[in-house]
Amino acid sequence: MQMGTPMRDLPLSKVYQLLEPGPVVLLTTAHKGRANVMAMSWHMMVEFEPPLVACVVSDANYSFAALRETKECVIAIPALKLAPKVVAIGNCSGREVEKFKAIGLTPVPAKRVSPPLIAECFANLECRVVDTRLVTKFNLFVLEVLKAWSDPTQKNPKTIHHHGHGRFTVDGEMIKLRSRMP
Amino acid sequence: MQMGTPMRDLPLSKVYQLLEPGPVVLLTTAHKGRANVMAMSWHMMVEFEPPLVACVVSDANYSFAALRETKECVIAIPALKLAPKVVAIGNCSGREVEKFKAIGLTPVPAKRVSPPLIAECFANLECRVVDTRLVTKFNLFVLEVLKAWSDPTQKNPKTIHHHGHGRFTVDGEMIKLRSRMP
8 A cells, every 4th residue: 555544454354244234336447548546335255265246237327348458447335425426426437527536536556456445444345357257247357355455543443334325324333143154 | 925924025126125234134045955044144245136145054064065056045134133033043053953843943935046035034035046147156056136124014114234252233323425336
């Protein structure tokens, strides 16, 4: 990380604990010298370690061509305080808008991929596309997380979960039950 | 639905609003005359309507063979009150346990598929497998939701979201932001 940000290494073995609960995430790409970002809820874990993640990026999205052609992206996870920016990101297209500047997000160079991290997010996952067999039919990409970062200054971040048409539930209480599952 | 349960038709166009927020769900299968159920967090929406859903069912799970061979399942969504049963489901295998009876869940015949609905869940989605190309490499199935049910007596159900090792966040407040997205 650069710019004096406080991001720390996050062990790849813990990535599933961030994505499995289904938060809205941001997906950054970089294509033809320009970074872009979209909001995304259609993602899931596929494997623990190395972490594999599947996601759907509609071919109607400006990010689709960037992801398919560069095979690189960053999944950045925003906490509740970024919710208005998340919706602003979803309400415009990279075709017309330089979103990082227009919306006020700080791009930070990643270590393993070209798309930027987002300084304001509490976690950032550098990813490359590892399977494209379901892209033509379903716009479904399989990604490998190469490097993960977390911001230790954001303690117990509450994430948001999309229910459609701008309605989001915010993380409530955490409960702990005796489970044998990872 | 049978048995006098209060389940109602749920429009297929609204299914994404249930799964997109990332709740822990239950997956029922039926194979060789026997129903089984597992807990699952690795799922995502793939298309709005007809609703397509991707999920990962590990080949270490007893449900894997049933899903691959019968190509049918039901995704049942439990609210917070079922959390102890959800964990109990995850803590044992259908190889050794008749889970519906042992854990105290009520199977209800589905309309379009052989696996049962779960009466205690606030929504049930009858599904068939429509793509298996990523099963061998990633245990990733693509499902089509054929029929959806909701229980109108469970108002504003709070779902649970798994963070690993038996830690779950419960849905908190709902916020509404002005979004152009579906």
